[in-house]
Amino acid sequence: MKPRFDWKLLLGGYFMGIAAIIPGVSSGTVAVIIKVYDRLVLSVDAVIRRKPEWLASLIFLLTLYGGNFLALFTLAGLMESLLENYPALMRIFFMGLIVGSLPIIIKKTTERDEKRFTLGTAVAFILSVGFLVGLNLIVNTDIDANPITTLTLGNSFLIFITGFVASATAIVPGVSGSMIQLAIGMYPTFVNALSTFNIPILIVLFGGMVLGLIGATRLITYLLKRFYQITYFAIIGLLIGSIYQIWPESLEGSGGFISLAIGVFISGFTLAYLSHFLDKNKYKKTL
Numbered sequence: 463m464k465p466r467f468d469w470k471l472l473l474g475g476y477f478m479g480i481a482a483i484i485p486g487v488s489s490g491t492v493a494v495i496i497k498v499y500d501r502l503v504l505s506v507d508a509v510i511r512r513k514p515e516w517l518a519s520l521i522f523l524l525t526l527y528g529g530n531f532l533a534l535f536t537l538a539g540l541m542e543s544l545l546e547n548y549p550a551l552m553r554i555f556f557m558g559l560i561v562g563s564l565p566i567i568i569k570k571t572t573e574r575d576e577k578r579f580t581l582g583t584a585v586a587f588i589l590s591v592g593f594l595v596g597l598n599l600i601v602n603t604d605i606d607a608n609p610i611t612t613l614t615l616g617n618s619f620l621i622f623i624t625g626f627v628a629s630a631t632a633i634v635p636g637v638s639g640s641m642i643q644l645a646i647g648m649y650p651t652f653v654n655a656l657s658t659f660n661i662p663i664l665i666v667l668f669g670g671m672v673l674g675l676i677g678a679t680r681l682i683t684y685l686l687k688r689f690y691q692i693t694y695f696a697i698i699g700l701l702i703g704s705i706y707q708i709w710p711e712s713l714e715g716s717g718g719f720i721s722l723a724i725g726v727f728i729s730g731f732t733l734a735y736l737s738h739f740l741d742k743n744k745y746k747k748t749l
Contacts, residue, residue, distance in 0.1 A: 475526040479533025490634045495563040506679035538656040550710040554723050557705055558730020571694050583695035590696040594703030609654035613662040624648040625670025630678035
């Protein structure tokens with residue numbers, strides 16, 4: 463693989479960063495939509511193990527996460543404002559993206575000569591859907607906690623865990639890192655540190671993000687190599703479960719709003735679905 467800069471990949475990473483700061487939306491889902499999920503997992507493994515393709519993999523990761531971090535720093539405040547002012551339309555758009563991405567990920571289950579439907583795949587699917595539905599029921603998504611703005615020895619661990627969660631969930635489609643951060647009361651700290659460029663907190667935060675990316679990737683690599691179809695059925699379950707997780711609290715409104723909502727959903731669906739056919743340089747899975 464010849465190392466080269468890919469601006470489309472940078473843009474894809476930017477969209478992953480947008481998703482990472484919206485509660486209920488998964489950056490891992492965006493990785494599936496833009497078809498870099500397999501390559502993301504394999505690239506981290508290649509760099510860690512110093513495989514022959516490690517340099518190309520490193521350039522891939524730097525480009526992808528360069529876009530990711532660019533979005534985190536530039537859009538943390540803006541996305542928080544949009545989510546507050548247009549919550550329903552934003553959620554509907556991402557629902558369209560998720561539904562449009564399902565055919566892409568479902569096709570993954572046919573890439574190997576194995577039985578498609580087994581007890582294992584059924585259990586994996588049910589448990590992953592149940593996990594996200596249950597998470598949505600127990601998590602309070604009100605963003606009302608005061609952010610941590612001063613780094614101390616006592617809060618360093620929580621900030622580190624926040625970074626770990628933010629990065630690790632980028633490898634798990636359907637799971638929203640921001641939603642889990644809300645569950646542990648650290649979402650306001652995450653957004654505030656990015657929007658105010660709080661250097662001490664960002665250092666600890668990014669330390670957790672690096673470890674989270676490495677740890678989660680190693681786990682997913684292991685699962686894909688040994689439990690390929692079960693893993694992908696679990697991912698499908700996470701995608702479907704995330705639809706429930708980001709379902710708008712209210713769809714009441716005028717006829718004009720309903721028409722706009724339908725148009726937004728169709729736009730998201732079309733963007734995700736057609737990208738599967740328009741991409742002429744599909745990454746070939748090497749697991």
